[in-house]
Amino acid sequence: MTTPAPILVINPNSSESVTTGLSDALADFRAPGRPAIECVTIAEGPLGIITQREVDEAALRVGDLIASRPDCAAYVIACYSQPGLDLARSLTRKPVIGMHDAGVLAAMALADSFGVIAVSPLSIPRHLRLLRRLGVEQRLAAEVPLQGISVADSGHGEESFIQLRHAGESLLAAGAGAIVLGCAGMSGHRLRLEQALGVPVIDPTRAAVATALGLC
Amino acid sequence: MTTPAPILVINPNSSESVTTGLSDALADFRAPGRPAIECVTIAEGPLGIITQREVDEAALRVGDLIASRPDCAAYVIACYSQPGLDLARSLTRKPVIGMHDAGVLAAMALADSFGVIAVSPLSIPRHLRLLRRLGVEQRLAAEVPLQGISVADSGHGEESFIQLRHAGESLLAAGAGAIVLGCAGMSGHRLRLEQALGVPVIDPTRAAVATALGLC
Amino acid sequence: MTTPAPILVINPNSSESVTTGLSDALADFRAPGRPAIECVTIAEGPLGIITQREVDEAALRVGDLIASRPDCAAYVIACYSQPGLDLARSLTRKPVIGMHDAGVLAAMALADSFGVIAVSPLSIPRHLRLLRRLGVEQRLAAEVPLQGISVADSGHGEESFIQLRHAGESLLAAGAGAIVLGCAGMSGHRLRLEQALGVPVIDPTRAAVATALGLC
Amino acid sequence: MTTPAPILVINPNSSESVTTGLSDALADFRAPGRPAIECVTIAEGPLGIITQREVDEAALRVGDLIASRPDCAAYVIACYSQPGLDLARSLTRKPVIGMHDAGVLAAMALADSFGVIAVSPLSIPRHLRLLRRLGVEQRLAAEVPLQGISVADSGHGEESFIQLRHAGESLLAAGAGAIVLGCAGMSGHRLRLEQALGVPVIDPTRAAVATALGLC
């Protein structure tokens, strides 16, 4: 009996702790006989992907990594900006799934409209471009940013949780029936936030890996 | 350690063989410690859900079933017409996922545009309404029907495979980068069709269950 | 000379007083030699169609009723949730017109954008689904709900009129050039509201019957 | 008891026979105690409104006529190009309904998608602008023109009927569930065409007058 090919989850930044966090959050997808969920850090990447230059530089690294791993069954780009999505799809015929797309599409599978929590006001225009490219901007109820919280802190501590809950409540008031965490860093608060708000709160990386598992 | 709540996959028609087929196609999602994937038949349902009356009657049965199973973590309506989706969502705050929506959204996670294979020309107007309701009709490259193939036969035998392959080739020519099987019956041909066409071919039930697993 | 076939206006709830109100509001459409406007109550229905279950149960009754009345020239479903619209269209080739669709489309025939007054905040998500299905959500200026007013009271008394006027003024401020009454119960206030607001206020049941008469 | 104010149906071209045809086609809307349906010819107009200059010149005449008739309850512009619609709405707060808009919106009240028969290929770009302005171009299944048939002949004789039937069959094949006659001249063939095609065939002038009657 053959071992199924792994699913490669790519953290385009160089923070090993982020990759560890991702891997932990995906632990329950692992089981004997199932595809391995392999989480990798791109060591040459910056500590966080924030500027557009960082996004564009990451794209090439993501492409190189995917080209070097033809043994995988599917690829997940675990960054909400999805660096290298088009490039990766030009390099392999296997599924390549971006975290933004997967998160938003999972929300649409659950509710009539969705909200997004951004880690910063600066992220919102980029997110709107991604929604427009995906063709689903009409389903967005609203997007609300955190203020003054770093990516690393967005999933830990009371201050960030309070901001997330307030953001979530604004999104509910705007009609959102599901909420997408607009940054991988926030996933540590996902379950608590879901319980506080009473609607599905989506960790886009999990959504992306789940989509990949559905295909394999 | 608690056992995770199961995911309930509802076949709204009364065909046990269809339910068995569904369950087999979901086998790899099952693992120790993971949510059970429980596939149920609605015994009072018709042998197939084809007419709008059958869809509307099924809606109430699906709602009743979901209301009677508060022990589940999520519900999947394993029929492309998604009978009872709104009703179920009015009865529970847990995730309820329709097979059509999940299949189409998975395709959008993989490709710029998607195609759908319908089991019959008569299904197409209903599918277009579902796409419009979902707000993604612009992403549809084309939908192509089989001709003279029953639901039960659509996943078995050479005649149906030949029709599926021809339909898929038409969809590729129309620009589809992923293909959604527009009927649960077709899943038996999924893998072979994917290999013949070279693009992802999506079994919407698997996509729905994967989405549910991503949330749990 | 033959008598023209009647237009059947179906009140899916069991409230005879609602049916009487509907019939009165349609009185001026009746004339010698013109199609009769026959308003019927579905006696097995609930007193009001509020929950999704009530909508879905009503769908089957509406379908049965229409199937039992092949003598009619056209059918109007006089409930803003339009229970049974798809079912009815699968059972007859004659025109079947839903009250929501007719009301919104009449507003679009009169003005660049329209507003809707909902009887309750809970109705709004369902209305948005109906608009999306119809494909005209971009023409909605805004929807504003009443608060704490029952369906039965929404067309009578000062309290409901005051709320309707305030709602209407909000819709005008949002740019609405015509206003749709989002519940059959409101029609008693239609004329007074139109005079207070200075823009067309549409009773969707009248709009639906008018559309039917245009076809016969 | 007061007499209700009339509905003014404006034929912007100078052909009295067209106005007579319109009036005859609206005969069944007339009844004692109901608003009169007054059909008027603009004598200074051209014999047909075909070029854009004719449309734009007609706009001013339509505006003048409406301004001179404040006694009416509503106004219908009985030309598919709707000359003067915005002007009229700037001059009166009473309903002003264009024939194109009313016809298309009536079709949308009846079916999931509609087709249009144009009297000439040259009309199609103008119709598409009207649909885009109305915001419903996505609901158009297709538009098919007649070839070499004059406006006056489009509602009479075998040659035009044969072309209409062929056009209608093409529209059915493209998925149209209702068909709009894209020229007032075609109404003489409406009933026969509806019987031949088995789907609603809409005379937009009747649709516009019906919408007006629904408001009065």
Add this chain to the structure above:
Amino acid sequence: MTTPAPILVINPNSSESVTTGLSDALADFRAPGRPAIECVTIAEGPLGIITQREVDEAALRVGDLIASRPDCAAYVIACYSQPGLDLARSLTRKPVIGMHDAGVLAAMALADSFGVIAVSPLSIPRHLRLLRRLGVEQRLAAEVPLQGISVADSGHGEESFIQLRHAGESLLAAGAGAIVLGCAGMSGHRLRLEQALGVPVIDPTRAAVATALGLC
């Protein structure tokens, strides 16, 4: 060597000072060997194009003027309401460019979403119709009107500048990345406003002439 044919910029109102202002604002487009930029006043026009009747009357004059000047290479309609655009295009195969369309499209070439400053709240519905006709209403971040400022004053003096700056700041807050001056009169404040706001502020007449020059 031949002299290139001129570009005709048409001011549909009869204010010579507006035409002079337009011509001055276009001065830098003029150069030896380049197409002349000829700015003309329609003497029979009103002093300002404000009402819909003025728009519709201007349409015919614009058409006549264009028909009388077949020597030109392209035509710009220098009024935000674009009177006569369709008419002109029916009379010549040469490029005819409306100021609204050119301004909005230039903004879209520069930024993800744009804002519009209207000279009056009354202009906004007309602008929205123009956007819908153009098919780009989804790219509008917001439109904000001035209050109590005449067209002539909108480009001169402190009061109008203060209102423009406040309007612009509201548009930035709504996400606009570029701002379109929704009235030819405002161009006198363009440069100062752009410096105050830090995003491109577009004079639509310049955008239209630039588009014309790009074609010649």
Add this chain to the structure above:
Amino acid sequence: MTTPAPILVINPNSSESVTTGLSDALADFRAPGRPAIECVTIAEGPLGIITQREVDEAALRVGDLIASRPDCAAYVIACYSQPGLDLARSLTRKPVIGMHDAGVLAAMALADSFGVIAVSPLSIPRHLRLLRRLGVEQRLAAEVPLQGISVADSGHGEESFIQLRHAGESLLAAGAGAIVLGCAGMSGHRLRLEQALGVPVIDPTRAAVATALGLC
């Protein structure tokens, strides 16, 4: 008197002959006292930008170049794939204009719908993504590719002209009122093609520079 800052036109590929061709095609925009139109080659670029990797690598080079030239008034990315557009906009507040966007938007300023000629069938999916991102995919009449013609040859010789004319005729038949050349290489045939087809044929680089000149 100060010299106006130049407009920088960036050819992201390393072909000097392409840059020379671009510069020649822009010659008439140059005049004393006007901004210089400076065309630069990115020497490290590939000879052509064809694959997605080439696009993504070019993005960084375009960003670097723009960052190194703060003396310019505006930047034009003279490649239909617009490498580095988002990056450049993150690095400067001055206008950055992509050739695709400018070409398509110029077409929309001229006609109700436009067509695109692609240099290869492989380019079409990328173009559709660009249109969707721009939000104007509904205005596309059709896109038709050349077959077996290189970028370099697409603007020279009879074989490519014949293919361009056939492609253009197909686009006219699909309703296009203006045609966008979907590759910088085609501009050598622009004028001849426009004369053959009788509708505007747009060289997107000229459209982009014209838009930039309108702002300066």
